[in-house]
Amino acid sequence: MPARTATRLTMAMADCCSVLAEPITDRHAVELAQAFAALADPVRLRLFSMIASAGTACSCNLIEPIGKSQPTVSHHTKVLADAGLITGEKVGRWVNWTVVLGKLDQLRAALAP
Amino acid sequence: MPARTATRLTMAMADCCSVLAEPITDRHAVELAQAFAALADPVRLRLFSMIASAGTACSCNLIEPIGKSQPTVSHHTKVLADAGLITGEKVGRWVNWTVVLGKLDQLRAALAP
DNA sequence: TCGTTAGATTGATAGATGTCAATACTTAGC
DNA sequence: GCTAAGTATTGACATCTATCAATCTAACGA
Numbered sequence: 559m560p561a562r563t564a565t566r567l568t569m570a571m572a573d574c575c576s577v578l579a580e581p582i583t584d585r586h587a588v589e590l591a592q593a594f595a596a597l598a599d600p601v602r603l604r605l606f607s608m609i610a611s612a613g614t615a616c617s618c619n620l621i622e623p624i625g626k627s628q629p630t631v632s633h634h635t636k637v638l639a640d641a642g643l644i645t646g647e648k649v650g651r652w653v654n655w656t657v658v659l660g661k662l663d664q665l666r667a668a669l670a671p
Numbered sequence: 672m673p674a675r676t677a678t679r680l681t682m683a684m685a686d687c688c689s690v691l692a693e694p695i696t697d698r699h700a701v702e703l704a705q706a707f708a709a710l711a712d713p714v715r716l717r718l719f720s721m722i723a724s725a726g727t728a729c730s731c732n733l734i735e736p737i738g739k740s741q742p743t744v745s746h747h748t749k750v751l752a753d754a755g756l757i758t759g760e761k762v763g764r765w766v767n768w769t770v771v772l773g774k775l776d777q778l779r780a781a782l783a784p
Numbered sequence: 785t786c787g788t789t790a791g792a793t794t795g796a797t798a799g800a801t802g803t804c805a806a807t808a809c810t811t812a813g814c
Numbered sequence: 815g816c817t818a819a820g821t822a823t824t825g826a827c828a829t830c831t832a833t834c835a836a837t838c839t840a841a842c843g844a
Contacts, residue, residue: 578723587717599831607691607700628834629792629834651840763820764821766820
């Protein structure tokens, strides 16, 4: 579902590696900031961590432990997905969320010395 | 100047490593989110990148290339410093900013598989 | 087909945030 | 002490965001 956005960010971000090496471009800064913004919320970080450690998870299993309303969880999964950090596969009535490891690699690379 | 804040966050964050391994605690999520929030702005990312690649930089050398007002730059350096990502040493009339590599290590570790 | 369930969308609201002008603070040099 | 220069702080404003109630959509089961 967030395939286009994730792909676009992925390709655009591939033109650089570490933020520490040289001053990043304005475009790169905007893209990286969007990715970090997705991780800049405690609820999203917990959702992300729950999905990652579970390997896969549907939204219905996240609502109760996260302690937020269903629309709020849906909003946060959308933000994470738009940032390319998770991807959702709809199977039947529910959505299986999984983390996108490649995106994490990019973020780690951006912070690498 | 931001020594207390940085140290507190550093110690509290040391009680965990990767977000992917197991569901993170609420406290850990709040701390990590604060750190990522500091990187979730294009202007701050560019400031951070400029300081890092220069090794050290004073605010006076950041204002013109970043294209923002002096109070805005001061605000952003404060946010980065409060997050423990940079540290400032006042020498004479100006402040020398440098990146805190240990903080970056923590963030990379949090995103490590 | 109908009721149920999982998820998304919309609308509204309170709070956070980025920005700048104006001002205050601090230090160096005279 | 006075003035100038580098930073920090305050106040104001516009924008963004997290949240929930209500509603809508889609898919399964009886």
